[in-house]
Amino acid sequence: MLSALLVMAALAIVLGAVLGFAAIKFRAEGNPLVDKIDAILPQTQCGQCGYPGCKPYAAAIAAGEADINRCPPGGEEGIRKLADLLGVEFKPFGGDTVLKPKSVAFIDENLCIGCTLCIQACPVDAIAGAAKQMHTIIAAECTGCELCVAPCPVNCISMVPIEEKITAWKWKYPMYALTQAR
Amino acid sequence: MRTLYQFHGGIHPPTNKTQSTQRGIAHAPLPAKLIVPFRQHAGEAAKPIVQAGDHVLKGQLIGMPDGFVSSAVHAPTSGTITAIDMQPIAHPSELPDLCATLIPDGKEEWVPRVAIDYRNSTSAELRQLLRMSGVVGLGGAVFPSDLKLRFLRLHPAHKINTLILDGAECEPYITCDDMLMRERAAEIVQGAEMLRFILEAEEVLIGIEDNKPQAIAAMQQAVADSGLPFEVVAMPTIYPGGSAKQLIRVLTGLEVPSCGLPTDIGVQCFNVATSYSVYRAFAHGEPLLSRIVTVTGNVRQPRNFEALIGTPVQDLVALSEALPDTDRYIMGGPMMGAPLPSVPVPVVKASNCIIAASDRLFPPPPPALPCIRCTRCAQVCPADLQPMDLFWFAQSREFGKAQEFSLFDCIECGACSYVCPSHIPLVQYYRFAKSEIRMREQDKQAADHARERHEYREYRIEREKQERAEKLAAKEKAVQAANIQPATQAQPTTVPANSNIAPESATQQKIQAAIDHAREQAAAHKPKNTENLTPQQQAEIAEIEARRAHIRKLAQSEVEHPKE
Numbered sequence: 001m002l003s004a005l006l007v008m009a010a011l012a013i014v015l016g017a018v019l020g021f022a023a024i025k026f027r028a029e030g031n032p033l034v035d036k037i038d039a040i041l042p043q044t045q046c047g048q049c050g051y052p053g054c055k056p057y058a059a060a061i062a063a064g065e066a067d068i069n070r071c072p073p074g075g076e077e078g079i080r081k082l083a084d085l086l087g088v089e090f091k092p093f094g095g096d097t098v099l100k101p102k103s104v105a106f107i108d109e110n111l112c113i114g115c116t117l118c119i120q121a122c123p124v125d126a127i128a129g130a131a132k133q134m135h136t137i138i139a140a141e142c143t144g145c146e147l148c149v150a151p152c153p154v155n156c157i158s159m160v161p162i163e164e165k166i167t168a169w170k171w172k173y174p175m176y177a178l179t180q181a182r
Numbered sequence: 183m184r185t186l187y188q189f190h191g192g193i194h195p196p197t198n199k200t201q202s203t204q205r206g207i208a209h210a211p212l213p214a215k216l217i218v219p220f221r222q223h224a225g226e227a228a229k230p231i232v233q234a235g236d237h238v239l240k241g242q243l244i245g246m247p248d249g250f251v252s253s254a255v256h257a258p259t260s261g262t263i264t265a266i267d268m269q270p271i272a273h274p275s276e277l278p279d280l281c282a283t284l285i286p287d288g289k290e291e292w293v294p295r296v297a298i299d300y301r302n303s304t305s306a307e308l309r310q311l312l313r314m315s316g317v318v319g320l321g322g323a324v325f326p327s328d329l330k331l332r333f334l335r336l337h338p339a340h341k342i343n344t345l346i347l348d349g350a351e352c353e354p355y356i357t358c359d360d361m362l363m364r365e366r367a368a369e370i371v372q373g374a375e376m377l378r379f380i381l382e383a384e385e386v387l388i389g390i391e392d393n394k395p396q397a398i399a400a401m402q403q404a405v406a407d408s409g410l411p412f413e414v415v416a417m418p419t420i421y422p423g424g425s426a427k428q429l430i431r432v433l434t435g436l437e438v439p440s441c442g443l444p445t446d447i448g449v450q451c452f453n454v455a456t457s458y459s460v461y462r463a464f465a466h467g468e469p470l471l472s473r474i475v476t477v478t479g480n481v482r483q484p485r486n487f488e489a490l491i492g493t494p495v496q497d498l499v500a501l502s503e504a505l506p507d508t509d510r511y512i513m514g515g516p517m518m519g520a521p522l523p524s525v526p527v528p529v530v531k532a533s534n535c536i537i538a539a540s541d542r543l544f545p546p547p548p549p550a551l552p553c554i555r556c557t558r559c560a561q562v563c564p565a566d567l568q569p570m571d572l573f574w575f576a577q578s579r580e581f582g583k584a585q586e587f588s589l590f591d592c593i594e595c596g597a598c599s600y601v602c603p604s605h606i607p608l609v610q611y612y613r614f615a616k617s618e619i620r621m622r623e624q625d626k627q628a629a630d631h632a633r634e635r636h637e638y639r640e641y642r643i644e645r646e647k648q649e650r651a652e653k654l655a656a657k658e659k660a661v662q663a664a665n666i667q668p669a670t671q672a673q674p675t676t677v678p679a680n681s682n683i684a685p686e687s688a689t690q691q692k693i694q695a696a697i698d699h700a701r702e703q704a705a706a707h708k709p710k711n712t713e714n715l716t717p718q719q720q721a722e723i724a725e726i727e728a729r730r731a732h733i734r735k736l737a738q739s740e741v742e743h744p745k746e
Contacts, residue, residue, distance in 0.1 A: 042625070053636065124635040125293040143632045145500055166221070168624075169275040170617035174610040 018108035019041065033062045040081045044073045045123035046131030053123065061086070069093050072100070073144070103159040104142040109134050112120060118148035184415055187435040189428045191562040192420040193597045195354050195517070197393060200486040201475050202357045207365055209488050210501060216258055216284040216492030217528040218244065219271050223318040224325045225251025228281060235457045236263045241293045241469050244282055247313055253326040254316040256469045260489035261286040270494075270525045272513045272533065281528070282588040284492065295467035305380050306330070308464070315463040316470045317532075318704045321348060321424075321453035322514065327460065330450060343448040345383040346433060347374050349390040349397065350417065350424030351513030356535040357475040361486045363390065363397035367404035370454050373461030374426045375410055377452055386412040387433050390452075391419040421517065422595040426451040428564050440591050455534075477502040479512075479537035483739065493529045495522060495536055499544055502688050504538045516544065517596040551604040559598035571599040573608050576615035581622070584615050592616075657668055663693055 037058035046055070048068035050058040060176070061082070062068035068082040069091040076092070084088045093099070109129075114132040126142045129135030149157045162168075221227035228245030232238060236258040243253030257263075261284050268278035300308055309328040318324040351359040363370060378386050388405070390398050401414045417423060427438045429451060436447045444451055452460075455474065462468040471491060475498060478484035482503035489498055495511065511522040515532055522536075529536075553631050559569035567588055575584035599608045613728050664689065694738070715723070 031599070041629075043629040043636065045632065045636050054633070123639065124632050126635075126640050132507070141632075141635065143628075164274055164275070164277060166273055166277050166279050168621075169273075169277060171274070171613040171623050173614050174607050176607065 008163050031059070031062055034058045036085060037061050037082065040078060040085065042073045042078065042119070042143075044134060044143040046143070046147060048072050067091065069097075074152060075099070086157040088090060100159075100162040103144045103161045104139045105137045105144070105146070106154040106158050106160045107135055107137055108158070109136060111154050113154055115154065118167040119153045121147045123147060184413065184433075185435075186415070187415055187432055189423075189564050190566045191433040191597060192428075192563045193600055194419075195421055195600060197419070198355045199357050199360065199393065202355070202478040202486060203360060205483070205485045207361050207474055207486045207488050208501075210498060212259060212286050212288060212290075212490070213497045214285070214494050215494065216261075216286065216490060217269050217494065218255060218258065218284060218492040219269070219279055219281045219528065219530055219544055220245045221257055221271075221279055222255060222324060222491070222531040223247060223253040223316075225253070228252060228255045230266050230280070230282065231255075232263050232266070232282065234263055234265050235260070237262060237600075238284065239291050239293045241295065241471060241589060243314070243469075245325075251326060251329060251463060252313075252651055253318050253328075254314050254469065255282075256283060256316055256471055257282075258471045258492050259284070259286045260289050260291040263685055267619065270523055270527055271520055272520070272527045272530065274520050276523045281687060291310045294534045297467050298464050300376050300379060300464045308376075308380055310649050312463060314469075315459075317456065317459045317463055317591055318531055320455035320459065320473060320531060320534070322518070322532055322534060324530075327452070327456055330452070331377070335548070340409065341448055342381045342383045342445065342450050343375065344434060344450075345378050345381055345386045346429060346449060346451045347388040347454050348424055348426065348429055348451050349388055349394075349401070349454040350429055350720070351394070352391060352419070352421045352424035353476050353517050353535075354421070355537055356476050356515050357478070358476045358486055359381065360394045360397050360535050361476075362395070362458060366458060367397075367400040368407065370457050371401070371408050371410065371412065372402045372465065373457035373459070374412060375408070375450075376460050376464050377457060379452055383450070386410070388414045389417050389423075389429050389433050390414065391423060392416040393419040421597065422593065424593060425564065425593050427593070470531065471533060473533070475533055476535040477538075478535065478592060480505045480508045480540045480543050481538050489529050491529060491531060494526050495528050495529060495533075498529065498536060499538060502538075505540070507540045507542060508538040509541070510539050512539050514562065517600065518594060518639070547605045547607075548724045550606045554603055556603060558601045558603065562597045562601050564597060565593055567592060569608055569612075572615070573606065573611050577613040579615075579618075581615055581619050585619065589615055589619070613630050631708060661692065661695065662688070720723070 034055070035058075038055050038154065041054040041058060047053065049057040051060055051066070055068060057070065061068060068088065069079050069087065071078055072093065074082075079093075080090055105126075112129075112134050114129065114134060115128065116131050116135070119127045119129060119134060123142055123145060124141055126138045127135050127148065128138055144159065144162075146159055149159065207312075226247075226249030229248040230244065231246050232244045235313050238244060238260065239598060240257060240260045242257045244257050244263070247254050263282055264285050265283040266280065266440060267283075269281035269283070271281065273279070284653075297312060300309075309331055312328040312331070313326060319326045319327060319330070349359055349363050351357070374388070377383075390399055390401065392398070398414060398416050400571055405412045405414055409681055415433055417429075426444060429448050430444055430447075431437055433447060436449065438444050438449075439446055458480055459470045463470070472488050474482075474486050475489045475492065476486050477498050481499065482505060484502060487498055487501065495513075499508075499511065510524075512519040513522050513536055514520060515535055518538060519535065519537065521539075553570055554575060555570055557570060558566070559573075563569050565588075569592075571587050572584055572589055572592065575587065576589075589612060594609050594612060599606065602608060608627070617741045671703070
């Protein structure tokens with residue numbers, strides 16, 4: 001009787017120690033679900049979802065505070081992926097969501113006064129320039145978030161839709177009639 | 183007799199090759215205008231190094247290779263460059279691309295041509311020469327040939343044992359390789375020896391389908407004459423036996439691994455026309471300026487032309503006299519080729535065949551019906567795939583599943599669509615899925631890049647905030663230290679009028695320091711608009727200054743002798 005109790009107690013202590021060690025050693029940094037959601041989001045950091053960036057929106061989705069249909073740059077495809085990941089129903093965009101073509105910002109360099117306000121607004125440091133010097137967009141880094149457009153005091157920033165080029169062209173979904181038209 | 187192997191599937195469409203092999207290769211006359219695209223090869227477009235108005239010689243470099251996967255572009259004849267701009271080209275997107283327009287002067291003046299003794303050159307030199315000669319795979323993929331010779335350097339463990347020359351030409355209608363082998367076999371064999379020399383391959387096999395007996399005979403004769411230990415192999419005619427992976431399978435019995443390259447199993451493949459261009463580049467110093475193009479289909483005189491790169495397609499078609507009911511043109515063969523846009527486009531390095539098409543020759547496909555899962559496509563698939571499943575996944579945009587089913591091993595040969603009893607355009611679905619997957623991977627990379635930049639920016643802002651706080655703290659400390667010193671030693675030198683305030687009051691001290699600092703700055707700063715003034719303005723300013731001084735004096739006296 002006593003030996004059985006001792007064995008059980010010893011087991012409990014050993015396993016408890018192992019579990020405690022594992023909890024410290026293999027602790028997951030951050031919330032893995034947030035990272036998974038963040039990986040699906042398009043990283044434009046545009047704030048159209050109402051959160052200050054993709055990561056905060058991901059955190060809000062993970063916490064169940066935000067809907068999955070708040071990210072216009074991600075498109076319906078993004079919603080579908082989020083729905084898949086979270087095991088919820090697909091939800092179309094709300095009526096007031098405006099889906100825009102992929103664009104990059106463009107600074108009219110003749111109008112730019114070098115105020116640096118757009119540089120401070122850019123979430124991905126895609127604007128080169130300094131105070132009282134002309135600014136310009138590094139087009140390859142621009143995510144098209146439009147955050148630089150509003151702060152510009154002289155309205156010299158416009159969004160230019162990305163043109164279809166041979167290098168960035170893709171085959172279209174095949175469209176054909178299933179049966180002969182009568 | 184060599185043991186030949188079989189690959190899975192394959193089809194036997196009517197070959198329709200005899201029409202265009204009745205006459206020899208003709209030299210297409212010099213056209214009135216040449217349009218030379220800068221992107222004629224897989225990879226990055228060449229960078230233009232000439233300007234509109236420049237006079238160029240035949241073979242002069244006009245496009246410099248730009249990037250790792252790239253190749254050179256040359257002026258196909260002597261003349262004047264009249265424009266470098268966006269022009270329609272043969273591409274399924276029908277989007278324009280950067281081209282040089284060349285008006286020939288008719289003199290065909292060459293740049294100096296230097297033959298090279300390839301046996302006394304290093305492989306790096308030879309590869310560079312091929313790159314600068316614009317030699318690319320002429321079988322259709324237009325991959326820069328110098329890179330295919332380089333792969334074994336990147337994988338030193340993989341030695342190339344076998345060099346295969348692809349003369350199979352399995353696609354119906356196309357006969358440009360057939361005619362080239364018949365007429366220029368010796369040059370092809372010399373080119374093969376050059377390729378073998380660079381690759382250090384042990385054996386060379388020349389695979390030709392047995393529906394080209396004249397080409398086989400010509401090549402055998404050329405090999406015998408050259409005394410080289412090459413083997414010309416007649417292989418059974420089956421589509422797509424000329425595709426690299428299937429050709430390797432037939433000739434060697436080896437299978438290229440999924441998503442792998444022939445070099446992984448010690449084999450490298452070159453098209454016979456590429457071999458011919460390599461010979462021209464080394465033995466004559468001639469860059470790739472022309473190619474053999476089959477013009478066939480709905481024309482009165484189907485035949486092969488040696489056409490300069492940049493020759494307008496309609497010029498070639500006019501030479502063969504297209505029949506009046508021709509309503510469209512196909513570049514490439516009927517299985518894998520693409521319809522040409524209705525606007526005039528030039529012949530490029532990839533243009534092996536131009537088929538004039540009409541509804542009589544190629545009746546429009548009957549309307550597509552739903553897939554009945556008969557698996558006929560799987561029976562003919564030369565890549566051993568399950569086309570009906572791939573179709574299903576592509577149709578429902580389940581790209582992950584499609585990739586699991588080895589979508590990227592599909593060679594887009596069209597055998598599945600050919601046999602499909604429901605006439606489903608299967609290859610279109612695979613192309614759609616492939617380009618969609620590629621695009622998504624690009625988007626994903628861009629998103630990861632943006633995330634990295636965003637996170638770095640946040641980190642930087644945080645770091646700057648911290649640095650500022652530290653700086654402030656250090657300053658405060660210094661000020662405190664300065665306060666203790668004057669208290670113990672002498673009185674501060676610039677004690678203002680209200681010096682009777684106790685120095686212990688740190689805030690007061692700080693405010694005073696700030697006021698002093700501002701005063702100093704104001705003194706140091708000169709107004710900028712006080713130069714070139716009229717005497718009248720100067721008088722006005724002097725008057726104002728005097729008034730200010732007076733007020734200041736009054737205020738001072740008020741402070742020193744406050745009214746009772």
